[in-house]
Amino acid sequence: MKLERIQVQQFRNLQDVSLNPTAGLNVIYGANGSGKSSFLEAIHYLGFARSFRSAKHQNVIQHLQDSFTVFCKAKDEKEYEASIGYQRFRNGDFLARVNGEALSRSSDLVRLLPVQLFTPSSTDVIYGAPSLRRKFLDWGLFHVEQSFLSVAGRFQQVLSQRNALLRGGGIHSQEATFWNAAFADCGEHLDRLRTDYVEALKPNILANLSYFLPEFSFEISYHSGWERGKPLAEVLKQNLQKDIKFGYSSSGPHKADLRIKADGIIAQEVLSRGQVRMLMAALLLSQSQYLLQQKGRSCIFLLDDIGAELDSGKREAFVKALLDSSAQIFVTAVEKQQVAFLEGYTDKKMFHVEHGQVKEE
Numbered sequence: 037m038k039l040e041r042i043q044v045q046q047f048r049n050l051q052d053v054s055l056n057p058t059a060g061l062n063v064i065y066g067a068n069g070s071g072k073s074s075f076l077e078a079i080h081y082l083g084f085a086r087s088f089r090s091a092k093h094q095n096v097i098q099h100l101q102d103s104f105t106v107f108c109k110a111k112d113e114k115e116y117e118a119s120i121g122y123q124r125f126r127n128g129d130f131l132a133r134v135n136g137e138a139l140s141r142s143s144d145l146v147r148l149l150p151v152q153l154f155t156p157s158s159t160d161v162i163y164g165a166p167s168l169r170r171k172f173l174d175w176g177l178f179h180v181e182q183s184f185l186s187v188a189g190r191f192q193q194v195l196s197q198r199n200a201l202l203r204g205g206g207i208h209s210q211e212a213t214f215w216n217a218a219f220a221d222c223g224e225h226l227d228r229l230r231t232d233y234v235e236a237l238k239p240n241i242l243a244n245l246s247y248f249l250p251e252f253s254f255e256i257s258y259h260s261g262w263e264r265g266k267p268l269a270e271v272l273k274q275n276l277q278k279d280i281k282f283g284y285s286s287s288g289p290h291k292a293d294l295r296i297k298a299d300g301i302i303a304q305e306v307l308s309r310g311q312v313r314m315l316m317a318a319l320l321l322s323q324s325q326y327l328l329q330q331k332g333r334s335c336i337f338l339l340d341d342i343g344a345e346l347d348s349g350k351r352e353a354f355v356k357a358l359l360d361s362s363a364q365i366f367v368t369a370v371e372k373q374q375v376a377f378l379e380g381y382t383d384k385k386m387f388h389v390e391h392g393q394v395k396e397e
């Protein structure tokens with residue numbers, strides 16, 4: 037999908053902004069506090085139905101207003117056109133429309149626009165808890181594997197039920213048999229989807245890493261969240277008393293992790309901060325390439341503060357690789373000089389942001 041028109045209203049300091057981006061590279065530049073990140077955040081709402089900076093929707097609604105609206109016209113690779121509108125109200129309600137038709141679930145909106153985000157805090161995926169790496173994988177799976185949403189949703193339900201029973205003072209043996217079987221069934225299914233996805237993604241990740249960080253040799257492995265090689269049903273049975281004691285399910289795909297080693301050592305322990313950023317860039321790029329290979333769909337990339345911790349050679353390598361993967365890019369910079377490395381690109385538009393107003397140059 038490529039955005040051909042974007043309109044943002046009453047979103048942080050953006051009162052009413054409209055622009056027609058190019059299908060390639062869009063540079064949004066302006067002083068601190070002018071509204072650059074807010075503009076990316078508005079696009080992020082179309083791809084995730086939430087902000088990347090605030091857990092509360094109310095915080096992004098312009099002061100004294102009751103709602104914000106983000107609207108776009110987008111066209112996909114098969115020339116399918118979509119007018120997508122998203123409005124969020126202070127009381128928590130939302131309205132999402134595609135070509136005039138109301139959507140009841142945010143996931144229907146999210147499926148339409150594969151948006152990826154790269155900011156200085158993207159490296160949390162590497163430094164942070166396994167749940168962030170699972171989220172990273174699940175984003176890609178959601179977009180390439182139709183069944184993922186229902187399998188993951190079912191697993192989440194069964195996990196909550198089983199945990200509630202464990203917390204409630206134990207499970208009777210009949211209940212345990214029932215919930216262990218349900219848990220093992222959808223847990224193994226989710227695990228298969230993730231394992232296959234990582235295997236399929238690996239060649240892209242390793243190729244991107246050998247381009248971005250040729251000085252290291254990387255290994256990628258997916259850990260299922262329970263003892264390798266054992267059926268999940270057996271592990272659940274074996275751990276039941278422990279699970280009852282602690283009141284939660286200690287094994288399963290909710291404990292899975294993606295591990296990355298550089299020269300045989302856990303990556304975050306050996307790479308510099310800039311190198312970790314490039315590792316993250318390689319991971320995101322790989323998902324973009326894989327989506328294009330599998331579904332013929334291109335991503336929209338939001339690059340907020342690309343300059344942080346990356347030298348110009350690395351920044352250029354990343355942007356070039358993204359454009360090669362047919363991504364539409366929105367990159368922010370405080371000053372034009374920060375994106376001087378993009379001078380040679382022809383399919384490019386520059387937008388200047390000042391006090392919440394955006395003007396094309």
Ligand SMILES: Nc1ncnc2c1ncn2[C@@H]1O[C@H](COP(=O)(O)OP(=O)(O)OP(=O)(O)O)[C@@H](O)[C@H]1O
Binds near residue numbers: 048
């Ligand atoms: N709900 C809101 N209503 C109105 N203005 C807001 C709201 N929330 C934040 N702002 C203001 O919006 C402005 C734009 O912030 P934004 O983070 O987009 O700036 P930026 O151009 O990305 O800055 P920087 O270069 O410092 O990262 C800020 O001045 C901020 O105080």
